[in-house]
Amino acid sequence: MTDMKPSVSLEASGSDTIPSIFPSTNCTSEEQVKINFYRTYDVMTGVRIAATLGGFFVLMVILVVYKSKSKTERALKDPTLAAAAHAEAEEEERQISALEASVYQTLNTRKL
Numbered sequence: 001m002t003d004m005k006p007s008v009s010l011e012a013s014g015s016d017t018i019p020s021i022f023p024s025t026n027c028t029s030e031e032q033v034k035i036n037f038y039r040t041y042d043v044m045t046g047v048r049i050a051a052t053l054g055g056f057f058v059l060m061v062i063l064v065v066y067k068s069k070s071k072t073e074r075a076l077k078d079p080t081l082a083a084a085a086h087a088e089a090e091e092e093e094r095q096i097s098a099l100e101a102s103v104y105q106t107l108n109t110r111k112l
Contacts (some may be wrong), residue, residue, distance in 0.1 A: 027035065
């Protein structure tokens with residue numbers, strides 16, 4: 001059995017010598033442009049970009065979660081803020097009950 005390996009030829013383009021695994025056949029100019037474009041393609045470039053963007057996204061999520069948790073914890077420990085929030089909630093409940101009562105009276109009045 002003989003090993004069939006693609007022949008690697010060295011094509012000179014300018015001063016650089018780049019190995020080519022493509023067969024040296026007569027290609028149209030569009031095919032030649034495509035071949036030259038993919039000859040310099042490196043998969044690790046995309047992997048590095050994806051890893052960088054993913055890492056940045058994860059760090060931003062951690063930062064947002066940390067900031068929101070730390071402000072919440074500090075707010076819960078502040079007695080004046082807790083008292084103000086409680087008073088505001090009571091006032092809001094009073095306003096809602098007054099509004100409900102006025103709507104109830106408006107809807108349930110009988111006209112004779």
